[in-house]
Amino acid sequence: MHGFSWNSSSCARGKPRIGKIIMSKLHDHCADAMQQQDEQPVRHPEFKITRKLADEVLELVDTHHTPPFPRTYEVWYTYAAGSNELVTNQIDMTIRNAGSLNTYEIDQIHGEYLSSNGQEDINSTIQSELDSILKLIQEHLSCNEDFSGSLDRTMANLNDSSSPAQLRKTIELLITDNKKMRAETTKLTDNLEQSKSQIQEIREELAEARENEMRDPVTSLGNRRLFETSLARIIKEAKSYESETCLAFIDIDHFKRVNDTFGHTVGDQVLKYFGSLLIKNVKGQDICVRYGGEEFAVILPDTKFANARLLMESIRAQIEASNLMLSKSNKPIGRITASFGLVKVCEGDDPKKLVQRADTKLYEAKNSGRNCIVCED
Numbered sequence: 491m492h493g494f495s496w497n498s499s500s501c502a503r504g505k506p507r508i509g510k511i512i513m514s515k516l517h518d519h520c521a522d523a524m525q526q527q528d529e530q531p532v533r534h535p536e537f538k539i540t541r542k543l544a545d546e547v548l549e550l551v552d553t554h555h556t557p558p559f560p561r562t563y564e565v566w567y568t569y570a571a572g573s574n575e576l577v578t579n580q581i582d583m584t585i586r587n588a589g590s591l592n593t594y595e596i597d598q599i600h601g602e603y604l605s606s607n608g609q610e611d612i613n614s615t616i617q618s619e620l621d622s623i624l625k626l627i628q629e630h631l632s633c634n635e636d637f638s639g640s641l642d643r644t645m646a647n648l649n650d651s652s653s654p655a656q657l658r659k660t661i662e663l664l665i666t667d668n669k670k671m672r673a674e675t676t677k678l679t680d681n682l683e684q685s686k687s688q689i690q691e692i693r694e695e696l697a698e699a700r701e702n703e704m705r706d707p708v709t710s711l712g713n714r715r716l717f718e719t720s721l722a723r724i725i726k727e728a729k730s731y732e733s734e735t736c737l738a739f740i741d742i743d744h745f746k747r748v749n750d751t752f753g754h755t756v757g758d759q760v761l762k763y764f765g766s767l768l769i770k771n772v773k774g775q776d777i778c779v780r781y782g783g784e785e786f787a788v789i790l791p792d793t794k795f796a797n798a799r800l801l802m803e804s805i806r807a808q809i810e811a812s813n814l815m816l817s818k819s820n821k822p823i824g825r826i827t828a829s830f831g832l833v834k835v836c837e838g839d840d841p842k843k844l845v846q847r848a849d850t851k852l853y854e855a856k857n858s859g860r861n862c863i864v865c866e867d
Contacts, residue, residue: 546570554591561600562593568604577603580714584783588746594754595783602703602713708758709765712779717787720777721841724791728835736790736798737844739831739852740768740805743860745784752823756816760826764809771805787848795834795865802830802863810861827861834866 547566551558556566568577580599584591704716712720721737728735742764749757761784768778768788777789790798806828814823831851835844847866855864 543567543570556591556593556596561604562596564604565596565600574603576714576718580782583781583785587741587783587785592754598707601707602715706765706780708761709780710762711765711768711786712777714779714781716777717779717781717789718841721789721844724777724789725835725839725841725844728791729837731792733792734794735835736793736795737833737835737848738788738790738798738802739781739845739848740786740788740802741829741852741856742784742809743827743829743856748823748826752816756823760814760823763812763814764826764828767805767808767812771801771808785852795832798834799832799863799865802832806830806861806863829855829860830863831855832863832865 544567547563547570548558550556550566550570551562556562565577565581568574569581572578577599580603581591584595704712704719706713724735727733742760745757745760748760761780764786765778765780768786772778772788772790775791776793777791779787779789781787788802790801793801810825810827812826814826815821816823829852831848831854833844833847833851851864851866855862858864
């Protein structure tokens, strides 16, 4: 039988050797640990913040059932980060009105507030055209310098003793250089005219792009950006000229029911119809916009409050009396109504205060049974 014998003397003698082994192993272990720590990637200081935002974005995607396409992610990330107040306000209002946000509304918000590709393309084209013009001018200046040098050399070679043959040759050289200069000038003129036409086209494209930035693609009304840029100016004008100016907020009642029952294509048709109804009833200086979702706003400059109320009542009655039907099956869509909140510009008003008051009156109308107008006292 094999046993294990304990020899105290040999153990005592072995202690230093064992201690060295243990210390050596411990040193190697610490060195390996430190090396592993050094090999770990250093995280960016904002890693935790962006990771937290990413988690919030994915939670929003799940909550609202919006596929995480790149532009969808960008919209939700902007919202979660709170980096764009317009995007935040638009999403909050849409969720408050409809309870959720669909893919179409995500695309609309992205196109209105986050997309700048069209503007960048136009700016790039303008810069390219300006570079071309600068190049043409530089080439023409170079030709001018060559022609001036030729003239200087010719004058230096001419003297009283020049023979008729020399004079003839000099004149021929001058005529040749002059023809060349005239050809270059004609070429420059033609190229500058072409550039002028191209710049005019770019201006028209730029004007169209700016107009599209202010236009709702579904209803062809103005969008919220147009509303916000116009309201401050109109309030200032109302105070300067002491003219009465009104603001109406309008919300189509139970619009979510239309989308859920008939789909978003039919819902868009209802929005288009309502937008055309607004345009038909307002005058030239009035501004109609789709404020977001199924909510609209009408700015009425230089309009008495009583007249604004009569106008809103006329629009309310017209939408209520509409008999909307599906175009293919002639199936009725059902009764469509709208709620209205109407206010006027008062002393000390700014756009934010005026919008808040109009929004408050709109929700009073919705809480009062809908299909009605609530005005300020």
